[in-house]
Amino acid sequence: MFTGIVQGTAEVLSIEEKPNFRTHVIRLPTDMLPGLELGASVSHNGCCLTVTRVEGDRVSFDLVKETLRITNLGDLKPGDFINVERAAKFSDEIGGHLMSGHIMTTAEIAKVLISENNREIWFRPQDALQMKYILHKGFIGIDGISLTVGEVTKSKFCVHLIPETLARTTLGNKRLRDKVNIEIDPHTQAIVETVERVLARREQQLKDAATLAEQ
Known part of the structure; x- marks a missing residue:
């Protein structure tokens, strides 16, 4: 989970292309490095990615085919900058709103x-x-x-x-x-889809009632 309060920007240092797969290396801001371990989650332009290697301030991430297709991360090239945020902790202040890191x-x-x-x-x-x-x-x-x-x-x-x-x-x-x-926002999505289902069910009930009345 993330808060949407960007902690800094990071430069893309290198990109290694593989079939339907990519590894990119970014220079993470120094104040975001303490406690960073393999497997940690870091938001890249809002997309949750997993740390695969840490070498000082050079941090590597793998991007699969679906990530490259759905997001703008597939358009990145060395020298570009991205917004970054470490995963939220329970003690953190939620200054924005809870975000999953799943790009729609x-x-x-x-x-x-x-x-x-x-x-x-x-x-x-x-x-x-x-x-x-x-x-x-x-x-x-x-x-x-x-x-x-x-x-x-x-x-x-x-x-x-x-x-x-x-x-x-x-x-x-x-x-x-x-x-x-x-x-x-997932709460908005849930409300909209719930209302749509309720209205669709109500419409079907009205159609069924009309059909029975005609028989």
């Missing part, structure tokens, strides 16, 4: 509006079906950052970013058509 889809940056001390970014999810889970003032994870949803249309949504978020994460360097990872 990616989204393309559709519009960037800049004003003094503020930035509004609009995103268009690759999987349009995910829009039903994205609600005004709801939670969402964008490249591992816990954010509050602003306006929502049928195909897009926006967030408002303060200078601290822009300086602390990679979002400050994003441009139009860049791709970001999206994690939907």
Whole structure:
């Protein structure tokens, strides 16, 4: 589990390609190294990955085919930077919202509006079906950052970013058509799907009652 409060950014140092598989090495910030062991979980742009090797501040992770397909991690190249967060502990302050590190889809940056001390970014999810889970003032994870949803249309949504978020994460360097990872708030997803099931069941009951009345 993660909180969506990004602890820093890390540079991708190297990438080893294998069939349907990839190993990449990042330089983890020094303050994130204490206690880091093999098997530990670290969020990369919101995607939970497992530590496979630690050599000083050089930390290795394996990415399987599904991870490369679903997330933006398959687009990385040496020299790129990612948002990173160590797994949350029970004693940690949850400043954002609980996140699993399981990416649902990616989204393309559709519009960037800049004003003094503020930035509004609009995103268009690759999987349009995910829009039903994205609600005004709801939670969402964008490249591992816990954010509050602003306006929502049928195909897009926006967030408002303060200078601290822009300086602390990679979002400050994003441009139009860049791709970001999206994690939907699981509580919102559960509520929406429960309501859909209840309404579908009610509709079927009404149809069955109408059919019996005609007989």
